[in-house]
Amino acid sequence: MYYLRQVHLPSGSDRQFPFSLKALKELGTMSFESPITVFVGENGSGKSTLLKALAIKLNLPAIGSTDLESDETLDGVKTYGEQIITQWKDRAFRGFFFQAEDYFGFVKRLQNMDSEMKGDIVDFEKRLSGTGLKLAVGSILGQKEALLRKYGNLTEVSHGEGFLKVLKGRLQNEGIYLIDEPEAALSPQRQLALFSLIKNLAENHGCQFIIATHSPILMTLPNATIFQFGEKIQRVNYEDTEHFTTLKNFLNNPDAFLRHL
Numbered sequence: 001m002y003y004l005r006q007v008h009l010p011s012g013s014d015r016q017f018p019f020s021l022k023a024l025k026e027l028g029t030m031s032f033e034s035p036i037t038v039f040v041g042e043n044g045s046g047k048s049t050l051l052k053a054l055a056i057k058l059n060l061p062a063i064g065s066t067d068l069e070s071d072e073t074l075d076g077v078k079t080y081g082e083q084i085i086t087q088w089k090d091r092a093f094r095g096f097f098f099q100a101e102d103y104f105g106f107v108k109r110l111q112n113m114d115s116e117m118k119g120d121i122v123d124f125e126k127r128l129s130g131t132g133l134k135l136a137v138g139s140i141l142g143q144k145e146a147l148l149r150k151y152g153n154l155t156e157v158s159h160g161e162g163f164l165k166v167l168k169g170r171l172q173n174e175g176i177y178l179i180d181e182p183e184a185a186l187s188p189q190r191q192l193a194l195f196s197l198i199k200n201l202a203e204n205h206g207c208q209f210i211i212a213t214h215s216p217i218l219m220t221l222p223n224a225t226i227f228q229f230g231e232k233i234q235r236v237n238y239e240d241t242e243h244f245t246t247l248k249n250f251l252n253n254p255d256a257f258l259r260h261l
């Protein structure tokens with residue numbers, strides 16, 4: 001089961017961002033024919049731009065310290081996103097947009113929540129006593145424990161370890177998830193762990209994923225529809241992506257590449 005079936009994308013003057021990007025100039029319709037869609041392509045080809053525009057259109061919350069709506073750097077993308085027309089099979093009511101770099105914003109957000117909760121306890125201790133104090137403090141400690149159970153202590157783990165914990169903590173059944181370059185934080189082993197998490201949620205728990213990635217591992221997610229961004233956006237098999245062929249040729253014969261550098 002997957003939800004977003006098609007998007008009709010706006011067109012406009014190529015002097016204006018994001019229509020100035022070749023891939024997004026006149027895209028027309030993009031169909032999502034499987035629960036996993038992967039965007040691949042060269043740096044600057046427009047993958048993140050389209051992912052953010054979709055997140056804006058779908059009204060998905062961003063994991064991180066800034067919401068997409070209040071991010072002033074996204075004004076051009078917002079206008080574009082708002083003009084997208086969506087076609088759903090069933091409307092998903094949960095989901096998020098997550099970029100690898102937003103992880104630190106998310107940790108900061110948790111730290112701020114923790115400080116606020118500590119402040120609340122100090123405040124309760126000044127104002128309350130007896131059963132009232134016990135109940136109020138108990139409720140705050142319950143919230144702190146729930147966060148700790150869900151994410152662990154993210155200040156004591158590496159970027160990659162924490163990133164995977166946050167994803168595991170936030171992904172739920174029957175959601176739509178837009179994720180930008182998750183591999184940025186992850187070793188090949190952890191990319192495989194993420195691969196297995198996404199595969200399970202897509203195959204067995206009704207989730208839909210749209211992922212922008214440079215990771216040949218994530219491109220091989222089973223039955224993923226891969227769109228390669230370039231002069232235009234084309235559907236490709238993972239064996240035909242530039243990432244896969246370049247990495248494969250390089251690993252087969254590094255010396256041949258290094259001679260030309």
Ligand SMILES: Nc1ncnc2c1ncn2[C@@H]1O[C@H](COP(=O)(O)OP(=O)(O)OP(=O)(O)O)[C@@H](O)[C@H]1O
Pocket residue numbers: 017021041042043044045046047048049050073074075076077212
């Ligand atoms: N607000 C903006 N105004 C004008 N140009 C922008 C704006 N935001 C991004 N761009 C340009 O749009 C192009 C596409 O950026 P985008 O982040 O979508 O690329 P990408 O395919 O995700 O690249 P990467 O793989 O490096 O993340 C870049 O050249 C970037 O400089």
